[in-house]
Amino acid sequence: VNKVPVLSYLESLGRRKIxxxxxxxxxxxxxxxxxxxxxxxxxxxxxxxxxxxxxLLGRAWGLGIGLFAVAFGTITEWYQGRRFDHTFFFVWETAxxxxxxVIFAWMVAELRRAHKEQExxxxxxxxxxxxxxxxxxxxxxxxxxxxxxxxHDLRRPARSASVFSEIxxxxxxxxxxxxxxxxxRIVDAGRRINGMLDGLLQLSRLSxxxxxxxxxxxxxxxxxxxxxLKAQEPGRRVExxxxxxRLEVRCDPNLMRILLQNLLENAWKFTSRASAARVEFGAQTxxxxxxxxxxxxxxxxxxxxxxxxxxxxxxxxSAEGFPGMGVGLASxxxxxxxxxxxxxAQGRPNQGAEFRFTLEQxx
Amino acid sequence: MTQPLLLVDDDADxxxxxxxxxxxxxxxxxxxxxxxxxxxLKLILKEGFSPIAVLLDLxxxxxxxxxxxxxxxxxxxxRNLTVFVLxxxxxxxxxxxxxxxxxxxxxxxxxxxxxYVELASKLAALLPxxx
Numbered sequence: 001v002n003k004v005p006v007l008s009y010l011e012s013l014g015r016r017k018i019x020x021x022x023x024x025x026x027x028x029x030x031x032x033x034x035x036x037x038x039x040x041x042x043x044x045x046x047x048x049x050x051x052x053x054x055x056l057l058g059r060a061w062g063l064g065i066g067l068f069a070v071a072f073g074t075i076t077e078w079y080q081g082r083r084f085d086h087t088f089f090f091v092w093e094t095a096x097x098x099x100x101x102v103i104f105a106w107m108v109a110e111l112r113r114a115h116k117e118q119e120x121x122x123x124x125x126x127x128x129x130x131x132x133x134x135x136x137x138x139x140x141x142x143x144x145x146x147x148x149x150x151x152h153d154l155r156r157p158a159r160s161a162s163v164f165s166e167i168x169x170x171x172x173x174x175x176x177x178x179x180x181x182x183x184x185r186i187v188d189a190g191r192r193i194n195g196m197l198d199g200l201l202q203l204s205r206l207s208x209x210x211x212x213x214x215x216x217x218x219x220x221x222x223x224x225x226x227x228x229l230k231a232q233e234p235g236r237r238v239e240x241x242x243x244x245x246r247l248e249v250r251c252d253p254n255l256m257r258i259l260l261q262n263l264l265e266n267a268w269k270f271t272s273r274a275s276a277a278r279v280e281f282g283a284q285t286x287x288x289x290x291x292x293x294x295x296x297x298x299x300x301x302x303x304x305x306x307x308x309x310x311x312x313x314x315x316x317x318s319a320e321g322f323p324g325m326g327v328g329l330a331s332x333x334x335x336x337x338x339x340x341x342x343x344x345a346q347g348r349p350n351q352g353a354e355f356r357f358t359l360e361q362x363x
Numbered sequence: 364m365t366q367p368l369l370l371v372d373d374d375a376d377x378x379x380x381x382x383x384x385x386x387x388x389x390x391x392x393x394x395x396x397x398x399x400x401x402x403x404l405k406l407i408l409k410e411g412f413s414p415i416a417v418l419l420d421l422x423x424x425x426x427x428x429x430x431x432x433x434x435x436x437x438x439x440x441x442r443n444l445t446v447f448v449l450x451x452x453x454x455x456x457x458x459x460x461x462x463x464x465x466x467x468x469x470x471x472x473x474x475x476x477x478x479y480v481e482l483a484s485k486l487a488a489l490l491p492x493x494x
Contacts, residue, residue, distance in 0.1 A: 152451065152452075155451055155472075155474065156374060156376070156377070156451065158474070159376075159377075159380075159472065159474050160376040160377075160380070162474070162475065162476075163380050163475065163479065164376070164380070166475070166476040167380075167383055167476060190474075191474070191475065194474040194475075198474075201453070
């Protein structure tokens with residue numbers, strides 16, 4: 001609802017001052033009416049104090065000032081020498097004026113009421129939105145704490161299950177072949193559960209992270225991540241392309257390292273079956289927006305599944321046979337979300353994948 | 364006589380796993396298990412039990428590990444007792460507080476037998492072989 005500055009100033013004066021002002025204004029208009037020749041009509045000028053009285057003081061005041069305006073108009077005309085040939089003409093003239101003022105005051109009053117209702121509705125809506133937002137924030141906070149504590153508490157029984165099976169397996173006492181296989185399965189399942197819980201804890205911690213932005217050179221960060229990957233698998237030959245110069249960005253260095261680790265590890269992993277593996281990290285500006293990308297020529301993915309890529313523990317069918325729990329890209333998405341940016345992916349089966357992200361414009 | 368190692372953990376499974384791993388890692392010392400912070404303090408401060416070191420869990424019902432550590436540091440007889448923390452909490456705040464109270468090493472509980480054996484052999488290397 002738009003506020004008219006003059007009106008909101010007048011409203012702030014208080015009813016007593018407004019009443020005095022309206023009455024003075026009415027008197028002034030009546031004086032002007034009297035001072036000018038009878039041919040100059042002041043009918044519409046009388047509407048101003050009536051409108052102000054109705055808007056600022058209410059319907060009753062509007063009607064009262066309206067009746068005074070009719071009386072003043074008639075009296076000044078009388079003093080200016082206007083006479084009617086017949087009493088009926090006088091009555092007719094006064095009655096039409098009265099009706100016109102009543103209608104006018106009523107219209108302004110209705111307008112005022114609609115205006116007030118609109119204001120109240122808006123204020124009510126704001127309160128509702130505020131309350132809901134608080135409720136949602138609280139719920140999300142509780143859910144985050146809950147998922148953390150569940151993941152944390154589940155580690156104990158998972159650990160017991162897998163380690164005691166391992167102890168049974170390695171105890172040296174003879175177990176038959178079938179029991180041995182079953183125990184191995186329990187060990188394996190326990191390890192998988194533990195891996196997933198570790199992933200869940202990592203995601204949970206990331207979702208609560210508050211970025212502390214500083215100036216970071218993404219080229220250097222990507223290079224150190226790539227060096228780690230090379231050190232882990234010295235036997236692999238991968239052509240890595242990084243930007244020639246520095247790439248200064250304002251972001252949280254620890255979170256950004258996690259992001260680049262996950263994206264580059266992903267590219268590194270899914271190019272392991274390519275004959276001439278190639279991984280590229282770079283930046284690009286299109287339509288005034290700067291985005292960063294990690295591109296590879298690995299197994300790619302079916303674009304139909306692109307929205308599932310970032311869901312935790314969700315692995316695409318094509319990822320079968322590659323290590324991982326399906327936490328890396330979800331972690332990457334979490335980091336980008338904390339930075340107020342966007343992360344998306346493009347790819348085709350066996351034609352590589354490209355992950356692209358933006359960071360919040362620092363303005 | 365070999366001074367034993369005191370393991371304080373409310374979870375019997377975790378305690379058993381450690382004892383098994385210690386045997387596997389060649390840690391020759393006897394291991395005494397206290398299943399609560401209260402029990403550990405009673406053994407050491409009241410009954411004169413004197414371990415070579417304490418391996419302490421943090422999250423326990425009743426007296427938590429950090430409180431046990433604090434009380435051990437307050438008592439003159441145990442001010443310099445070697446204490447290791449073995450907990451499932453990876454939180455940095457717990458690590459910092461443990462270090463501040465003078466724990467020698469902070470271990471996060473491993474999730475595999477292999478990890479436990481590695482941890483036990485690390486401890487075996489740190490502790491003197493004989494008194």
